[in-house]
Amino acid sequence: MEVENDRRRRELYDTLGIRDDDSLFDENSLSDEHSNGVNGTPSHADQEVTMQESQSGSDGQCSNNHEDEIAYNVEEDPKSGMHFPTMDNLVNFYKEHARLKGFSIVIRSSSKGNGSVPKYVLMTCDKGNKPHGGKYTKQVNCPARINATLKDNCLWVVGRVVTNHIHQLDPSMSRFMARYRCLSNGVKRSLEANDIAEIRPSKSIRLLEVQSGGPEKMGCLPKDCRNFIYNRRRLGLDEGDAESIQQLFSRLQVIERTFFYAIDVVWECRLRNILCVHPRGRAAYEEFYDVICFDTTYLVNRYQMPFATFVGVNHHGQSILLGCALLSHKDVETFK
Numbered sequence: 001m002e003v004e005n006d007r008r009r010r011e012l013y014d015t016l017g018i019r020d021d022d023s024l025f026d027e028n029s030l031s032d033e034h035s036n037g038v039n040g041t042p043s044h045a046d047q048e049v050t051m052q053e054s055q056s057g058s059d060g061q062c063s064n065n066h067e068d069e070i071a072y073n074v075e076e077d078p079k080s081g082m083h084f085p086t087m088d089n090l091v092n093f094y095k096e097h098a099r100l101k102g103f104s105i106v107i108r109s110s111s112k113g114n115g116s117v118p119k120y121v122l123m124t125c126d127k128g129n130k131p132h133g134g135k136y137t138k139q140v141n142c143p144a145r146i147n148a149t150l151k152d153n154c155l156w157v158v159g160r161v162v163t164n165h166i167h168q169l170d171p172s173m174s175r176f177m178a179r180y181r182c183l184s185n186g187v188k189r190s191l192e193a194n195d196i197a198e199i200r201p202s203k204s205i206r207l208l209e210v211q212s213g214g215p216e217k218m219g220c221l222p223k224d225c226r227n228f229i230y231n232r233r234r235l236g237l238d239e240g241d242a243e244s245i246q247q248l249f250s251r252l253q254v255i256e257r258t259f260f261y262a263i264d265v266v267w268e269c270r271l272r273n274i275l276c277v278h279p280r281g282r283a284a285y286e287e288f289y290d291v292i293c294f295d296t297t298y299l300v301n302r303y304q305m306p307f308a309t310f311v312g313v314n315h316h317g318q319s320i321l322l323g324c325a326l327l328s329h330k331d332v333e334t335f336k
Contacts, residue, residue: 072093074093074096074097074100075097075100076097077097077161077163078093078094078097078146078158078161078163079158079161080158080159080160080161081157081158082157082158083151083155083156083157083158084148084155084156085154085155085156086156087110087118087121087148087150087156089156090121090148090156090158091107091121091123094123094146095179098125099171099174099177099180100171100174101169101171102169102170102171102172102173102174103125103126103127103144103165103169103174104125104126104174104177104178104179104180105123105124105125105126105179106123106124106125106126106128107121107122107123108122108123108124108128108145109121109122110122117150118150119149119150120147120148120149120150121147121148121156122145122146122147123145123146123147124142124144124145125142125144125145125165126138126179127139127140127141127142127167128141128142128143128144128145129141140166140167141166142165142166142167143162143164143165143166144162144163144164144165145160145161145162146158146159146160146161146162147159147160172216175215175216175218175219175220175221176221180219181219181220181221181224182219182220183219183220183224183225183228184219187208187218187219187220187225188228190204190207190208191204191208191225191228191229191232192229192232194207195229195232201225201226201229204225204229205222205225205226208225245263245271245274246263249261249263249276256278256279258279258282259276259277259278259279260276260277260282261274261275261276261277262274262275262276263275272328273325273326273327273328273334274325274326275323275324275325276323276324276325277310277322277323278323281310281320281321281322281323282322284312284314284320284322285312285322287314288312288313288314288315288320289312290312290313291312291313292310292311292312292322293309293310293311293312294308294309294310294311295308295309295311296308296327296330305326305327305328306326306327306330307324307325307326307327308324308325308326308327309321309323309324309325310322310323310324
């Protein structure tokens with residue numbers, strides 16, 4: 001048998017140019033063809049296995065085993081017919097595509113239909129509204145948008161797609177857009193640790209820029225880092241500070257029953273806002289309430305917390321303290 005195979009190899013090589021390939025003369029190849037069926041079609045047993053696999057995927061109401069079907073390139077424009085297993089995948093895809101192109105997106109509408117699950121979503125360029133009143137605005141009625149609907153197979157399928165923008169796109173400006181500015185957990189931990197080590201914010205931010213490969217790759221602005229550091233300082237009091245201050249105010253209230261105080265705490269009982277009014281201030285207010293000044297220009301150096309004062313004027317034209325407060329922020333809710 002081996003001599004015969006060698007002879008056939010030489011004849012095919014000399015006449016047809018077929019290379020020496022043992023697979024052409026493998027005795028097992030013929031049996032493999034019969035096991036796979038005639039002309040390469042699957043055998044009856046293989047068909048049953050395929051049928052069982054297809055049926056097992058259709059038993060559930062929403063089978064989201066479509067991870068291999070959504071490997072779309074975010075650098076390319078979205079196209080009608082694209083499908084995604086969840087709405088979050090769709091939004092993240094278009095958001096990343098917009099970031100690379102140099103524009104921001106807005107979710108204009110999301111209809112839930114009769115149930116609680118969204119059925120339709122429309123995402124447009126953030127400059128898609130019409131300008132109003134002739135005033136300067138970034139809205140230029142940009143037509144760029146995509147919409148998608150949730151089908152019966154639990155896939156979000158993209159419908160109409162408009163990729164044309166009527167304004168200039170600059171990918172380098174994406175990092176200044178509010179939708180793409182965020183501090184990762186790693187950046188937050190580094191900023192907080194450096195602040196505890198008393199490293200200046202400018203040095204800490206520069207270190208993060210070097211580690212990220214440049215300011216454009218940080219995902220946030222130096223202003224965002226500074227705001228995070230200052231906010232952490234405002235809420236940087238230890239867990240027992242609120243309890244200690246409350247004990248102090250309780251002792252003062254035992255001495256002066258009309259002593260008033262209010263304490264606002266957040267997670268882990270950390271102190272946020274404090275308001276206190278001494279009985280002398282309450283008595284002075286009863287007499288001199290015509291003019292009251294609320295001043296928030298003072299700061300506590302260590303935590304950068306505004307020190308607010310309620311100041312009145314007595315009959316001698318002198319300023320008198322009516323009450324005071326330590327605040328975490330200068331906003332309406334904190335003032336209330």
